[in-house]
């Protein structure tokens with residue numbers, strides 16, 4: 246069933262070959278068993294969602310939801326490029342994710358909560374339980390906190406069911422939630438409270454991570470202080486308890502400000518709050534992007550457009566049916582969790598799994614034990630986790646009895662080597678894989694294969710999903726035709742309902758960041774003049790599949806040749822001993838920049854000069870001498886964020902002898918100094 250196609254990427258014809266002279270392209274077809282049960286098997290979908298049928302094609306997404314009132318205008322472009330979708334329509338997101346399922350599915354599990362400690366029982370929350378809990382929390386927010394539609398609330402919650410329950414309670418009232426990743430510091434949370442103008446903060450006393458009960462409430466005190474110093478007063482802090490009735494935090498409760506949620510809830514037992522009928526163009530939530538430079542920007546997502554988009558993506562690309570047990574191992578503190586743990590799966594009445602802790606706790610077999618126990622059949626994670634599981638337990642999946650029909654990879658480019666392990670070992674060569682490329686800003690997927698309709702190509706995200714029309718532009722704004730092998734800036738030609746409405750309180754930054762470079766006419770109200778620039782470099786092959794090379798600043802220009810850092814990392818991963826690889830551009834007198842390569846090894850392998858040579862040689866062999874790393878550093882571990890992304894910024898500071906900056910929010914801050922000593926000496 247597997248075909249190989251060799252596409253020549255000729256340096257002579259492209260001027261700047263981005264990678265190899267020969268780029269291997271392998272197609273792997275989905276299995277008939279998957280196709281037979283899939284939600285989207287109609288090849289005509291791509292015609293129906295062609296630009297000729299834009300924007301009306303997107304009505305099909307909106308029709309997956311229940312509306313209180315239908316829209317009169319599918320797309321309003323009068324405030325370009327702040328597009329308005331389904332104008333005139335009214336709906337409620339909480340109703341769509343909870344109430345509408347009660348008639349058919351009230352006794353079905355909505356959320357399986359898996360505590361990190363394996364001895365603690367898994368909690369199964371039915372749709373009826375979810376309905377009850379969401380209503381009670383909504384009553385607290387409305388009647389105890391005085392919150393109403395349009396107000397902002399900051400959540401600083403970890404991976405427990407209280408997080409989606411609180412989100413849905415906000416949505417029920419039309420209150421805008423702004424969830425801050427629990428691994429972020431109190432100060433980072435405070436900055437976001439201030440920016441969003443929240444006067445209520447919802448947190449928890451503690452949660453488990455790596456086997457330890459962390460004190461989380463202490464962060465709330467710092468957050469409130471930080472926001473206060475900038476002029477935003479928080480008058481109420483609601484504190485969930487990880488173990489109701491027992492305080493997991495040493496931080497004192499501030500009289501008149503801090504309240505244990507479980508105590509307040511006692512007065513709201515059985516409360517029912519009618520879902521507020523909201524305009525489609527109302528705001529569902531803010532999601533601040535990591536904000537490595539400048540102040541964090543709040544991506545502002547709509548109710549109708551966003552929910553329609555994530556529901557359709559969950560149905561067609563994630564292939565979620567109500568009877569599926571779906572596990573996305575991301576954190577709800579990131580966009581992936583909002584769209585593909587909470588809103589999309591619940592809108593489709595699926596059972597969604599929430600796992601509290603670290604994927605490798607207490608060992609690398611944990612995810613597969615959970616999959617076996619809960620009968621998970623759809624699995625969703627990021628390359629960094631896949632690499633970690635492959636490194637720590639390459640043979641673990643085979644020990645457990647589970648069966649995935651579908652798997653997702655998201656968040657960074659995946660090396661074909663790693664993709665193949667995911668496919669063969671985790672998916673047992675049976676599951677369809679989608680490599681979904683998208684962003685916080687885009688609400689849902691941009692490029693991915695439709696799993697029953699398209700073949701998979703390891704390392705490529707795929708073509709635009711139905712309704713998304715990607716294009717690659719060079720720096721001058723000329724289109725780079727598919728199949729040329731030249732990298733450029735990937736843009737989307739058309740608006741779509743999941744795209745953020747704007748950056749909260751910063752329309753100018755929204756317009757300049759995403760449209761500034763390629764807008765054809767800033768006065769135009771025609772969407773054709775406003776391609777969306779994602780900020781990623783990509784190559785499109787002649788079949789329209791897109792290979793993402795990384796952020797625009799992740800492309801290394803070595804002596805005029807564009808090299809994707811990911812291409813080099815993939816090459817390094819072809820050496821058996823290598824578990825993870827990260828490439829850093831380092832200034833070079835002759836070549837402008839050259840790649841510095843950091844690698845960590847699989848268990849059982851030792852660092853040596855010979856191995857460094859071997860890795861370096863492999864990179865030259867796969868990509869050509871131009872890509873040969875200046876140095877290969879074999880390090881004990883990579884510096885990583887709490888969400889598992891390798892912090893290239895820190896490696897770059899070490900390679901380029903700069904300031905590593907604040908490393909306290911890393912998962913493993915101690916590694917930074919040992920790498921620095923290793924690379925720079927003393």
Ligand code: 6R9
Pocket residue numbers: 534579580581654655656657658659680681682683684685686706779780781793795796
């Ligand atoms: C969903 C999410 C967005 C950036 C994006 C790109 C990278 C995401 C990817 C991918 C290659 C994929 N990215 N998915 N790169 N292949 N399948 O991760 O959102 O945290 O905002 O990150 O992540 O560089 O621009 P976000």
